[in-house]
Amino acid sequence: MKEYLEFAQELAYKAGSIMKEYFYKEKQTEYKSDKTPVTIADKMINDYVIEQVKKKYPTHSVDGEEAKNINNSKYVWVCDPIDGTSMFTRGVPVSVFSLALVYEGVPIVGVVYDPFLNDMYTAIKDSGAYCNDKPIKVSDKEYGELGCSIDYCMWNNAKFDTLEIAKDIRKDVKLCQVGSTAHASMLVAKGTICAEIFPGTSHGHCDMAASKLIVTEAGGKVTDFYGNDQRYDQAINGAILTNNKVHDKLLSKIKKYL
Numbered sequence: 001m002k003e004y005l006e007f008a009q010e011l012a013y014k015a016g017s018i019m020k021e022y023f024y025k026e027k028q029t030e031y032k033s034d035k036t037p038v039t040i041a042d043k044m045i046n047d048y049v050i051e052q053v054k055k056k057y058p059t060h061s062v063d064g065e066e067a068k069n070i071n072n073s074k075y076v077w078v079c080d081p082i083d084g085t086s087m088f089t090r091g092v093p094v095s096v097f098s099l100a101l102v103y104e105g106v107p108i109v110g111v112v113y114d115p116f117l118n119d120m121y122t123a124i125k126d127s128g129a130y131c132n133d134k135p136i137k138v139s140d141k142e143y144g145e146l147g148c149s150i151d152y153c154m155w156n157n158a159k160f161d162t163l164e165i166a167k168d169i170r171k172d173v174k175l176c177q178v179g180s181t182a183h184a185s186m187l188v189a190k191g192t193i194c195a196e197i198f199p200g201t202s203h204g205h206c207d208m209a210a211s212k213l214i215v216t217e218a219g220g221k222v223t224d225f226y227g228n229d230q231r232y233d234q235a236i237n238g239a240i241l242t243n244n245k246v247h248d249k250l251l252s253k254i255k256k257y258l
């Protein structure tokens with residue numbers, strides 16, 4: 001497992017250098033069919049991951065948000081080359097690289113890398129979560145307690161209307177929007193905020209795989225909006241990543257709007 005993690009970290013550092021290079025350059029932004037942006041940097045990073053996995057683990061698959069290389073393997077490298085592309089195109093440095101090694105649908109190694117702060121979040125299944133090699137833990141705040149803040153993602157064509165959910169939740173807790181669901185999830189993992197609410201996207205399942213492992217390994221809880229296991233290989237019914245303590249309360253709030 002350690003070998004897989006080291007490989008994932010190498011890819012993350014390279015991805016981060018591409019992200020930083022293009023942050024100040026012409027990004028050649030295009031729009032996908034679901035009207036979300038994709039830049040030349042997203043594509044370059046995704047292609048780089050495919051090329052490197054092909055070299056090192058030729059039998060493994062890669063499922064990337066912008067490109068895939070699917071083999072008949074139980075091992076899949078699940079990659080969101082730039083999570084937070086919208087903010088990236090706007091010159092706001094919150095985007096991260098996300099990569100997980102998933103075995104039969106379950107993430108076993110995960111990295112999320114923030115190249116702007118040089119923060120490398122990592123986890124191996126059953127071995128804890130780390131930021132820059134230091135152990136991290138979720139917060140112990142309760143729902144509604146001062147200092148309990150929650151990030152939520154919201155957009156027009158999402159399967160769930162998180163705006164209505166947000167209006168309800170903001171009565172009790174402080175809401176914020178980070179601009180990258182994986183980055184917000186890392187704030188949950190290290191205890192800065194109590195939860196991340198992500199309604200899922202129509203363009204695939206790649207955003208959540210690494211975050212799910214890292215948040216869980218930091219002592220948090222991850223489910224879909226119905227309280228079921230949130231799995232990379234199944235349809236996304238929203239995702240809630242929490243410090244565990246606020247999970248049930250949050251679920252009961254969300255369920256009213258499903």
Ligand code: IPD
Pocket residue numbers: 036065080082083084085086153154155179180181182200201207
């Ligand atoms: C997006 C970000 C954003 C969330 C969007 C995602 P992408 O990922 O995570 O925070 O609100 O739903 O699509 O498209 O930049 O990889």
